[in-house]
Amino acid sequence: xxxxxxxxxxxxxxxxxxxxxxxxxxxxxxxxxxxxxxxxxxxxxxxxxxxxxxxxxxxxxxxxxxxxxxxxxxxxxxxxxxxxxxxxxxxxxxxxxxxxxxxxxxxxxxxxxxxxxxxxxxxxxxxxxxxxxxxxxxxxxxxxxxxxxxxxxxxxxxxxxxxxxxxxxxxxxxxxxxxxxxxxxxxxxxxxxxxxxxxxxxxxxxxxxxxxxxxxxxxxxxxxxxxxxxxxxxxxxxxxxxxxxxxxxxxxxxxxxxxxxxxxxxxxxxxxxxxxxxxxxxxxxxxxxxxxxxxxxxxxxxxxxxxxxxxxxxxxxxxxxxxxxxxxxxxxxx
Ligand code: NAD
Ligand code: TYD
Numbered sequence: 018x019x020x021x022x023x024x025x026x027x028x029x030x031x032x033x034x035x036x037x038x039x040x041x042x043x044x045x046x047x048x049x050x051x052x053x054x055x056x057x058x059x060x061x062x063x064x065x066x067x068x069x070x071x072x073x074x075x076x077x078x079x080x081x082x083x084x085x086x087x088x089x090x091x092x093x094x095x096x097x098x099x100x101x102x103x104x105x106x107x108x109x110x111x112x113x114x115x116x117x118x119x120x121x122x123x124x125x126x127x128x129x130x131x132x133x134x135x136x137x138x139x140x141x142x143x144x145x146x147x148x149x150x151x152x153x154x155x156x157x158x159x160x161x162x163x164x165x166x167x168x169x170x171x172x173x174x175x176x177x178x179x180x181x182x183x184x185x186x187x188x189x190x191x192x193x194x195x196x197x198x199x200x201x202x203x204x205x206x207x208x209x210x211x212x213x214x215x216x217x218x219x220x221x222x223x224x225x226x227x228x229x230x231x232x233x234x235x236x237x238x239x240x241x242x243x244x245x246x247x248x249x250x251x252x253x254x255x256x257x258x259x260x261x262x263x264x265x266x267x268x269x270x271x272x273x274x275x276x277x278x279x280x281x282x283x284x285x286x287x288x289x290x291x292x293x294x295x296x297x298x299x300x301x302x303x304x305x306x307x308x309x310x311x312x313x314x315x316x317x318x319x320x321x322x323x324x325x326x327x328x329x330x331x332x333x334x335x336x337x338x339x340x341x342x343x344x345x346x347x348x349x350x351x
Contacts, residue, residue, distance in 0.1 A: 018090040018091075019072050019089075019092055020052075020091070020092030020134075021057070021067070021092065022044070022048055022056055023052055023092060023093075023199075024193070024232065025092055025236065026044070026046070026093075027057055028197070029092065030044060030057065030060055033236075034060065034065060042064065043081060043083055043086070044057075044065060044067050045093070046067070046069065048069055050337055050338075051199050053333075056197045068081050071115075072091075072116075073114050073115045073118055075118050075121070078118050078122045082126040082128065086128050087129050088129060088130045088132060089122075089131050090239065090243070091119055091131070091132065091133050091134055094112050094166075095108045095166070097163065097201050100163075100201075101166070102162065108163055108166040109162075109166050113169045113170050116174065117173050117177075119131075120183060120185075123183060124177070130243060131177070131183055132185070132186055132188065133185060134190075134239065135171050135187050135188060137191045137293050137295055138160075138161065138164035138167065139164055139168040139171060139189065140157060140158060141158035141160050141290065142160060142292060142293070143292040145224075149294070150296035151189075151293065153251050153252070161288055178249055185249065186243065186251070187250070187252070188238065189252065189253045190230060190235045190253075191227065191293055192227040192293070193235050194232065194315065194316070194319055195318075195319050195322075196319060198232075200330060201338075203266075205323065205330075207270075209323065209334065211275045212273065215350060216280075216281040216348070217266055217269075217280050218283040218346050219266055219281065220285045221282075223261065223266070223282065224262070225262050225289060225292065226260065226293065227262065228257075228259050229312060230254065231256070231310035234309055237309070238252070238304070241305070245304050246303075246304065253297060254300055255297045256297070257295075263280075266280060267280075269320065272316070272317065272320050
């Protein structure tokens, strides 16, 4: 797998090692600002090998794929929309060229299956208050540079399948939340700021809708797609849990016993997608997958994790993050 020191990748490592006793993982990750070896603390080192490397480095990538490797899971990516608006270069390099390099390595090593971790954002945005949902038949209409790079990666995977016969499946999940998410994303940013009594910056009118899923549920769906998904298919993954941003932010403040006047409405994100909502009927019926974590339980567990792991948050907030935050929000963190 690639990207196993990030948020979702590290959750996938833990889950697979726990639930699949015969599986060993080689975890290839560049340790960018979002990669963090602390995310892998306590992981069983006998079945998990970490290699630091760039997915675009052809030679290193090829050398990292072990002989007899059954599957490659591609989690590695630049993943934050706001950063892609500021500068898209690294998104195209890692997310598109990196995926091509990895596909070439998979072919050269005779890997049986390639699993591309994509996102619902490739399908663009849905209107407010409609009965529309993203299905596997929805057109790819990405609106942010991040989403465009992930859509391009899907096409690169498709081309490898059609041209070279690579066995590939694509998963498209909605917004994840859970422990160890980098606090540039909505939920951990709001938890960290609320814990520190800093303002909570809500974009626009706060009524954009995201379809939230607990990270372990996403990881189980990825495993199902690897085991039972049909080659060449995409699978949309979601928990039927649409929430307006402002309600998410208020729920976090309430859980932490903090006042709502910490909320600060700020200038909207450029090209801000209004609503994401996934119809997960295909993963439910074809793969027999169902989410196990309710929104209430998942959010409570997530907040508890951040409360109990403040040193993890403080390490991040003390580094490059301070500069990012100042440039992004125009105010310094305390
Ligand atoms: P993340 O930013 O937390 O982690 C990304 C990881 O990739 C990091 O460990 C980083 O070091 C690594 N990486 C980045 N560039 C690399 C490179 N050039 N070579 C090797 N490693 C590199 O991201 P995440 O939230 O864990 O997302 C993982 C995947 O899931 C991404 O592909 C993302 O597009 C997808 N996804 C995320 C969400 C979400 O809500 N976070 C939803 C759907 C899909
Ligand atoms: P984010 O976590 O960046 O995920 P994505 O843009 O990939 O869906 O943002 C989730 C929603 O929260 C999105 O509508 C933008 C909004 N948002 C804020 O209102 N304030 C913030 O500081 C951030 C980071 C996001």
